[in-house]
Amino acid sequence: MNSIKGQYAIVGVGESDVGKRGSRPGVTVMDLDLEAGVRAIRDSGLRKEDIDGVIARGPQSNYSAVLAGCLGLPPRHYICDVGLSGSASATMILNAVAALHAGFCTSVLCMNGSVGGDEGGGGGEGVRGGWVHDLSQPFGQLGAPTGYSLLARRHMHEYGTTSEQFGAIAVACRKHASLNSNASYRTPITLEDHQNSRMIADPFRLLDCCPSTVAAGAVIITSAERARDLPNKPVYLLGLGHCNTHSDGQYAPNMTTVAMRDASQRAYEMAGLGPKDVDFANLYDCFTYAALVTLEDYGFCKKGEGGAFVENGRIELGGELPLNTGGGLLSQGHASGFLHITESATQLRGAAGERQVADAKIGIVSGQCGTLGINACLLLGNEPG
Amino acid sequence: MAQASSRPVPVPSPRTQPFWDGCARDELLLQRCKSCHIYWHPPSPLCPNCLSNDYEWTPASGRGTVYTFSVVHHAFGHAWEPLVPYVLAVIELAEGPRMLSNVVDVPPDAVRIGMDVAVIFQPVSETISLPLFRPVAS
Numbered sequence: 001m002n003s004i005k006g007q008y009a010i011v012g013v014g015e016s017d018v019g020k021r022g023s024r025p026g027v028t029v030m031d032l033d034l035e036a037g038v039r040a041i042r043d044s045g046l047r048k049e050d051i052d053g054v055i056a057r058g059p060q061s062n063y064s065a066v067l068a069g070c071l072g073l074p075p076r077h078y079i080c081d082v083g084l085s086g087s088a089s090a091t092m093i094l095n096a097v098a099a100l101h102a103g104f105c106t107s108v109l110c111m112n113g114s115v116g117g118d119e120g121g122g123g124g125e126g127v128r129g130g131w132v133h134d135l136s137q138p139f140g141q142l143g144a145p146t147g148y149s150l151l152a153r154r155h156m157h158e159y160g161t162t163s164e165q166f167g168a169i170a171v172a173c174r175k176h177a178s179l180n181s182n183a184s185y186r187t188p189i190t191l192e193d194h195q196n197s198r199m200i201a202d203p204f205r206l207l208d209c210c211p212s213t214v215a216a217g218a219v220i221i222t223s224a225e226r227a228r229d230l231p232n233k234p235v236y237l238l239g240l241g242h243c244n245t246h247s248d249g250q251y252a253p254n255m256t257t258v259a260m261r262d263a264s265q266r267a268y269e270m271a272g273l274g275p276k277d278v279d280f281a282n283l284y285d286c287f288t289y290a291a292l293v294t295l296e297d298y299g300f301c302k303k304g305e306g307g308a309f310v311e312n313g314r315i316e317l318g319g320e321l322p323l324n325t326g327g328g329l330l331s332q333g334h335a336s337g338f339l340h341i342t343e344s345a346t347q348l349r350g351a352a353g354e355r356q357v358a359d360a361k362i363g364i365v366s367g368q369c370g371t372l373g374i375n376a377c378l379l380l381g382n383e384p385g
Numbered sequence: 386m387a388q389a390s391s392r393p394v395p396v397p398s399p400r401t402q403p404f405w406d407g408c409a410r411d412e413l414l415l416q417r418c419k420s421c422h423i424y425w426h427p428p429s430p431l432c433p434n435c436l437s438n439d440y441e442w443t444p445a446s447g448r449g450t451v452y453t454f455s456v457v458h459h460a461f462g463h464a465w466e467p468l469v470p471y472v473l474a475v476i477e478l479a480e481g482p483r484m485l486s487n488v489v490d491v492p493p494d495a496v497r498i499g500m501d502v503a504v505i506f507q508p509v510s511e512t513i514s515l516p517l518f519r520p521v522a523s
Binding site: 131132133134135136137138139140141142143145146149150151153154157198199200201202203204250251255 | 392393394395396397398401404405426427452453454455456457458459461462465468470471473474475483484485486487493498509515
């Protein structure tokens, strides 16, 4: 049994004000990260002098050092920049626990945000196509929807998954966002709205794609022992897993069983838990299909049955497994997945108001990038286990 | 259907230059390991199997099947406006590796996973031809 289980906890939670792209003219990623970071510090009950670790992902080198300086932290902190895109947020939590466990620091502030727009798909992934730029862009693999749609099509081919089933995920996320005052897109949608939305990269319609948003999230992690002396109910880290299967979806060895499977197995094993123990799931949903395949690889249903699983309200609040309870990337905000972490912590504190999952004890988070090839999985609980 | 004039032209890197040089001669080249004889794509400095850097650029058959595809309706940039809808596809080459390309000379709604295809080369500049794929009888 891995000794990390339950030894560390989230003690501070902060979200920037979230909005549609362009809703906060002139705001930068750094503004957003600091807004969320300060809120997390204030929420935690720690003094900023107690923070001796900063993990971030930014628009420049040494970015976490820049943020530490802006926050005026005493000059003795551990820092780490995480370079992954959509899995960066959840990966920060893994790295924070590793740094705490190694004794590099005692309380770590993790922050991540994006302003949408020019940095590409809302996630800030730099040059689209990266190392295979000249072998992808000239064929029209340009925005993120094109790459993910290739994998979604393969799933439809192998398992008969339908566009309407993708739509059920979009509808659930929007329903949950309608109950979240800090969400970008709050007007409920129907399956018909999804089916009538314009085609972007078939099989993806507009409402299969997360919009560009202005959003950031932050949390503070410290030891469970220290957490007990702080004002908030600690949210314990029970299981952590990471996996990489590929860097670019078009070259994925397997397009329908992806990095999420092994990442979640490692997290479940650490936690001594299984899918049946999980009360809600906040899964990276840059596209509807990403959440669907994650439900399968995280073991909530058999491979190929994700389409049937998401139908008939099972993933909506009140259903068997509420999915993306704050609205997700699809309706709350992008922030490279950080809002899945803040939302999960809020649920496990019992502080989610009208979108609260009844009796929530265990939540699971997915951070994902690399067209489903890179995954970080977190199992969180309101007890140390 | 694709119009050569408006299509963005790839800018090869030193790593991919031999691939594009092959396309300019109407040859689809793959790296092939001289030690363990596997083919790979996209171009990289090492054999991903045995890590040898002793490889040769080898003409491929140009035949393959559609492994998956997307029909792109949204123009991601003005240059693509005359090109949509187009079929972005992953082609599984007969030699094994998969390659990103377009399926052309067929209505998008007739493209199927598993369809047999063969390469054609579409010039887009003096020095660059794109390897595209069109359906063929199996």
